Amino acid sequence: MKKIARRTLLALTAAGFGLGAQAQTPVHLGVSIPTATHSFAAGIVWWAGVAKKELETKYPALKITIKTAANASEQANQLQDLMTVSRINALVVLPSESAALTKPVEQIHGKGVYVTVVDRGLTNPSGQDAYVAGDNTAFGRIPAEFIAGKLGGKGEIVALRGIQTTLDNERMDAFNAVMKKHPGIKLLDAKYGNWNRDDAFKVMQDYLTRFKRIDAVWAADDDMSVGVIKAIEQAKRTDIKLVFGGAGAKGSIKTLMDGSDPRIQANVSYSPKFMYDAIVMTAEARLKGQKLPATTIVPSVLITKDKAKDFYFPDSPF
Template identity: 60%
Template structure:
């Protein structure tokens, strides 16, 4: 968590303390609806949601938090309805399984007076939410590109592995390419979708290694893809690749940075702990009795050996 965000969340915590009487008079019943741990990053979301539930309920006994995980958009839509009708929530923090199928169910509970904070994956209709909390996707690409360009000394051949074709992926890649345009000595050989998947990334990297005799660096745009990339490099026994930059701050890749890995020298945050930040900021808003800022963007931070320990959570599944 960078200094600016830390100050923001610290202010929220202070507001919670000041609003203790408000909580006692108007009990906050918060539903937290998130995807199940179907892959590494989502597993981290589940971990942080449950960890934060315990912290908030312990510190503020008048607050009740109910965490629900869903394996599909349809299941999550049903959970949202149940949270309102059965659990009588007055606050909802949701990371939608998918944007479109969840927009109407969330809009319905908002119309019934539930305060709604949406996290990461925006709804198709912003009027269905009171607040939005997300990572900085353009910053994610920009930070990685600036580090790579500096580390390469402004010269070299690089390849890119994109994620799933989405607005988020476009934002990341467009920002990365915008930086590289300022470094004409760096040539982007190709950019293909690895779908934020280890196996897909492995196949894409195999293709790159077959087609390009010299690759200086790889931007994998996700730590899971970076795993597949490194596996392909090792199997091909290529020594020309000097750098692999992923992203999202998985504990395995942060540990590589901490340990001084020769190829993985940095990472970029897009932490699943954003669900924790959203829960804390929402709780503060409810305690104070006023709306959150419409949008809170959590900056992407460069992780190097100097600061990696601050972002290393060995108990997290991601």
């Protein structure tokens, strides 16, 4: 496994990506992302729009064209349009599907376009110049450490996974690695909730039927945590003291800030804002004719009540 460079935007700026008064190379940056079919994707689209507005205002030499696609084939067609019609010379792309978009992105890259891939990697990374994503290992490790601490190393828990992807495997593996250090905690089951409220509700209903005692739930996503809590309340169960979601959805962060649900005690960041970060980093680097590190991981951090206000974006759809 190649070594991953873990850097924040602050570190990148310190390394020389702030522009100041230096000469700027004209850049037409294409942004290719999935359509806002659910709240996290809506957040991706929203943050891309914020980046476009801020950057085009700040840098006259920069133009940004954003395309959203409902599926992989539409996204592939849009990539060709960005190349032949819009004549981009840089691209930030979040693939709808890794395998299906690898070839189209490779073709763009092969024509001299600088490519930054976000979140869902290509099956062949040679078709990209840079990769920007959230920290999936920390996304699994941080909740596990928090839950183990709150339970004092003893208890019975359940987990809800996302969709069957390498991303989800990284999270679950990291969660399990922590729990192996706490043999007094028993993971009763870990089923897929598909990052979906309704699916999570059904999975939690099953757990509540099968397990007479549950001390804590790792929902692994804030949308899923909504379904989990709905199921708990419908069943009138009072044994569950902690529900840990993830990704920092504004509803969950507001609940954490207000302290309105004692089961919501913390969160872990994995914000769609990394799309904004990727666009800013790519645009500013290319305006100077520079490149980004091959891999940049935007850190996932523990969000507690005292820090929640720093992760609350009320205007975002997520």
